[in-house]
Amino acid sequence: MDKKSTPSQMDKGYARMLERTHEIMSKSGERLEAAVEQARDTAHELGELTRDEAELLAQYVKRDLRDMGDHLRDENDDLRAWFHMDTELIESSIRDLLFSVADQTSLQLAEFARAANQPATWHTGEITAPGVLECTQCGHLMHFTQVGRIPPCAQCHHTEFRRRRDLGQARSK
Structure with a gap:
């Protein structure tokens, strides 16, 4: 029986999965969704995660990544607005990985977003990439x-969020 990972191990697991996705895409040219699935399988096979x-x-x-692709497609913008904060504040290794995946696969990210065909929501307890989430x-x-x-x-204890992409409006709040 597999033992459960701690919250810290899960956060690290997310970062490692993103890193593996980038490595798989760089080395094999694999499409984004297949690369994430390979990274998922590797994490389990190595015993890092159940x-x-x-x-x-x-x-x-x-x-x-779907939400990032949707942003890149809709906003025709760079990722600074998606992160919705000064990219220097973001942990450099994660920022660099997300930028490299986006640079490699802007078209795939947009296709990935279209395939989902639903607005992304984030929930309490989930793990997320750097950026700004807004309570719905x-x-x-x-x-x-x-x-x-x-x-x-922190204000109302609600558990559903959406990613903020409109950098200018959020700074004025």
Whole structure:
């Protein structure tokens, strides 16, 4: 029986899955979704995560990459607005990995987003990439400078969020 990972191991597992996705794409030219699935399988095969944990983290990575692709397609913008904060505040290794995946696969990211065909939502307890999430109930902004687990809203304790992409508007709040 597999033992469950700690929250810190899950955060590291997300970062490692993103790193493996980038490595797989760089070395084999594999498409984005297949690369995430290979990274998921590797994490489980190496005993880093249980099968369920690896699947869950793969879903989180796919969700974040789909949303990034949607942003790049819709906004015709760079990723600074997607992160919705000064990129210097973001953990450099994660920032660099996300930028490299985006640079390699802008078209694939956009296709990936279209395939989902639904607005992305984030929930308390999930793990997310750096950026700003907004509470769907009260509008409170939560800033993530590194991969992390999403807590309930600090203002209203609601558990559902969306990613903020409109850098100018959020700074004025």
